[in-house]
Amino acid sequence: MKDVKVDCGRLMDWQELAKGCLIPEPATSLNFKTGDWRSQRPVWSEDKCIQCLACWISCPDGAIMVKDEKMVGMNFDYCKGCGICAAVCPSKASAIEMVREEK
Amino acid sequence: MKIIAKTGNEAMAEAMRQINPDVCAAYPITPATEVMQIFAGFVNDGLVKTELMMVESEHSAMSACMGATAAGARTMTSTSSQGLAFMYEMLYIAAGYRLPIVIAEVNRALSGPINIHCDHGDTMGARDTGWIQLFSENAQEAYDNLIQAIRIAEHPDVQLPAWTSTDGFIISHGMENMEVYPDEAVQKFIKEFQPSFTLLNNQQPLTVGAADLQDFYFEHRRAAAEGMRHAKRVIQEIGREFGQTFGRSYGLFDTLELDDAEVALVAMGSTAGTARMAVKNLRQRGVKAGLLKLRVFRPFPAEELAQALKHVPNVAVMDRSDGFNAQSAPLATELKTAFFDAGLKPKVIDYIYGLGGRDIHFTELEQIMEKTLQAPEPGDLDSRVVYWGVRE
Numbered sequence: 055m056k057d058v059k060v061d062c063g064r065l066m067d068w069q070e071l072a073k074g075c076l077i078p079e080p081a082t083s084l085n086f087k088t089g090d091w092r093s094q095r096p097v098w099s100e101d102k103c104i105q106c107l108a109c110w111i112s113c114p115d116g117a118i119m120v121k122d123e124k125m126v127g128m129n130f131d132y133c134k135g136c137g138i139c140a141a142v143c144p145s146k147a148s149a150i151e152m153v154r155e156e157k
Numbered sequence: 158m159k160i161i162a163k164t165g166n167e168a169m170a171e172a173m174r175q176i177n178p179d180v181c182a183a184y185p186i187t188p189a190t191e192v193m194q195i196f197a198g199f200v201n202d203g204l205v206k207t208e209l210m211m212v213e214s215e216h217s218a219m220s221a222c223m224g225a226t227a228a229g230a231r232t233m234t235s236t237s238s239q240g241l242a243f244m245y246e247m248l249y250i251a252a253g254y255r256l257p258i259v260i261a262e263v264n265r266a267l268s269g270p271i272n273i274h275c276d277h278g279d280t281m282g283a284r285d286t287g288w289i290q291l292f293s294e295n296a297q298e299a300y301d302n303l304i305q306a307i308r309i310a311e312h313p314d315v316q317l318p319a320w321t322s323t324d325g326f327i328i329s330h331g332m333e334n335m336e337v338y339p340d341e342a343v344q345k346f347i348k349e350f351q352p353s354f355t356l357l358n359n360q361q362p363l364t365v366g367a368a369d370l371q372d373f374y375f376e377h378r379r380a381a382a383e384g385m386r387h388a389k390r391v392i393q394e395i396g397r398e399f400g401q402t403f404g405r406s407y408g409l410f411d412t413l414e415l416d417d418a419e420v421a422l423v424a425m426g427s428t429a430g431t432a433r434m435a436v437k438n439l440r441q442r443g444v445k446a447g448l449l450k451l452r453v454f455r456p457f458p459a460e461e462l463a464q465a466l467k468h469v470p471n472v473a474v475m476d477r478s479d480g481f482n483a484q485s486a487p488l489a490t491e492l493k494t495a496f497f498d499a500g501l502k503p504k505v506i507d508y509i510y511g512l513g514g515r516d517i518h519f520t521e522l523e524q525i526m527e528k529t530l531q532a533p534e535p536g537d538l539d540s541r542v543v544y545w546g547v548r549e
Contacts, residue, residue: 068376068383073316074255075377076354077364 088115092135094152096128102149109139109150159337165293165328168300168335169235169261169321170195174205175343176307178259179230179350182210182221187273188325189237189263196235215240219247219258226256227365229355231307234258237325238265238279245283251318252287252381254365255353257310260288260320261303263329264426264477266513274514275325277426278478280454281487287381289319289388290455292425297335299323301405302452307347308395314387316353324427326514338403346402389456409458411450412465414440418447420530421466423492424475425451428510428517432475435522446526457491463499472505473529475522479509485542504534510545521546 072078105125110118117133119126128139140150163171169192173181183193200209208230212218218234226232236244241262251258266272267279280290289309293299302321310319323329354363369377393408400406411429414436415421422432429450439446449465451458466472476486484490489507496503506529511517525545535541 065372066376068379071373071376071380073353073380073384074365075253075367075369075373076255077367078354078361080362080364082364 087131089117089129089131089133089135092130092133092155094135094137095130095155096133096135096137096139096150097153098125098127099149099151102147104144104147104149106144106147108142108144112138112142114138159339160334161337162332163296163300163335163337164191164330164332165296165299165323166191166263166330167195168296168337169303169323170199171337172300172303172343173233173261174199175338175340176231176233176304176347177205177344178207178233180208180210180222180225180232181234182212182218182225182232183234183236184212184215184218184240186215186237186240188265188329189235189240189261191329192235192261192263215243216247219244219251222258223247223251223254223256226251226258226352227254227354227356229350229352229357231311231350232256232258233261235261235263237263238267238273241279241283242267245286248283248286248288248318250366253377255316255381255384256318257316258318259303259306259310260318261299262320262322263325264322265325272513273325275327275427276477276512276514277322278512280320280322281478281480284455284487287317287385288455289315289317289385289392290453291319291321291392292452292454293321293323293328294427294429294450295335296328296331296333297405298452299328300335300337301399301403301407304343304347305392305395305399305407309388309392311350312387312391312395313353315384315391317381317384317388322426327427336403336405342402346399385456389453389458389461392453392456407452409451409453409461410465411452413448413450414445415447415449415465415469417445418469419445420471420473420526421447421449421469422473422475422522422526423449423451423466423488425454425488426477428475428477428522431517431519432522434519435526438519439523439526444527444530446523451488454488457495459491459495459498462492463495463501466496466503467499467501470503471529471532472503473525474505474507475525476507476509477511479512483538489542504529504532505541506532506535507542508545509542515546517546
């Protein structure tokens with residue numbers, strides 16, 4: 055696949071694109087930061103968190119960051135602020151709260 | 158030289174045997190059924206290495222062809238009329254994704270009312286799908302065009318799907334003498350398929366069919382349009398190479414007695430063969446008649462057609478379909494655009510004829526050319542567009 059480039063940061067001219075709407079590299083969706091149209095953001099309180107990981111398994115964008123089997127925060131490059139993590143957080147913990155996004 | 162008697166369908170099945178595609182996915186439909194039926198026999202007898210997929214519809218047939226081509230397989234199918242119509246949404250996708258699939262298409266009228274005989278309404282309905290479209294005059298051309306379509310579609314400057322269309326029953330079931338080339342010569346001519354990508358290469362994972370919204374769709378469609386523009390040159394190059402190899406050259410169109418013609422008949426498909434007799438008869442009677450047989454409808458060779466017809470004051474366009482646009486049928490509409498862009502204003506009369514397989518006789522084509530010569534400059538729609546042969 056020579057003479058083919060991927061550059062998600064720039065809108066290429068038609069002559070530069072791979073023929074046929076082809077994306078000739080894997081995992082290019084990582085280049086697409088979906089977090090920039092968030093209107094609410096989740097705020098996580100580490101001290102209240104019981105590490106049940108319900109948020110991690112429920113997040114539709116894989117934006118809950120986990121290290122050594124422990125929740126360590128949100129990836130705001132991709133978090134769209136949908137609020138599912140806050141909704142599934144057990145009521146006895148209430149470790150995630152949605153607040154208005156301030157730009 | 159091997160001259161044998163074959164029907165158009167047999168000729169196309171023979172071409173497919175010699176092409177030996179990697180994958181065929183097809184669903185039977187009259188009058189194209191025989192192409193795949195005969196080819197299925199070749200698969201059964203081990204004469205080809207093709208993976209034949211018998212699917213549940215033409216919608217699935219074209220979908221399977223697209224998947225196979227994206228995987229890097231040389232892929233062919235055959236269909237007609239309602240079958241082509243049922244492929245409609247995939248036809249655009251195959252072109253947009255630049256998948257060089259080849260269809261052996263047999264022209265048949267579209268429903269309704271239901272009819273199984275020849276007119277060009279089926280492929281005309283899909284004329285802007287992004288497929289290269291070659292018309293054949295007889296079984297020989299159906300065979301020759303199918304072999305060339307492989308090279309044209311797969312050419313890196315084109316990389317678009319292609320179909321060859323053949324008049325239903327008239328060519329598909331009519332038996333004629335034709336020349337069949339040696340298997341090795343056909344294989345050598347078509348060369349090995351060099352796909353520009355394959356989904357099966359795990360060393361280079363890629364995505365085909367991603368969403369393509371406001372930021373990129375327009376650019377991808379523009380790129381496909383460029384492939385169609387290149388096709389005009391590539392079709393002529395391959396037609397010449399075909400002539401050097403097999404002794405039968407092909408261009409965008411063919412002409413007969415056009416140099417000093419006062420009236421030209423423009424036709425596609427089997428009617429062009431009938432028109433050869435009509436032109437000959439008129440010439441014997443002293444009428445300066447000529448024929449332009451259009452082989453390539455997509456890409457539409459507008460500049461070349463205008464150049465070839467620039468000295469002809471009277472043009473009879475034979476349209477074997479109706480556009481229902483209350484103006485004129487597809488061939489005449491596009492030809493008139495070509496004339497306009499070239500600054501030409503011949504008298505053009507559009508004859509819509511032969512719908513649903515109604516026969517056209519060479520004496521009728523003689524009458525059409527004489528009528529076109531004598532007709533006054535057409536004013537209203539009724540004199541510009543003539544429904545030829547309809548009872549009224």
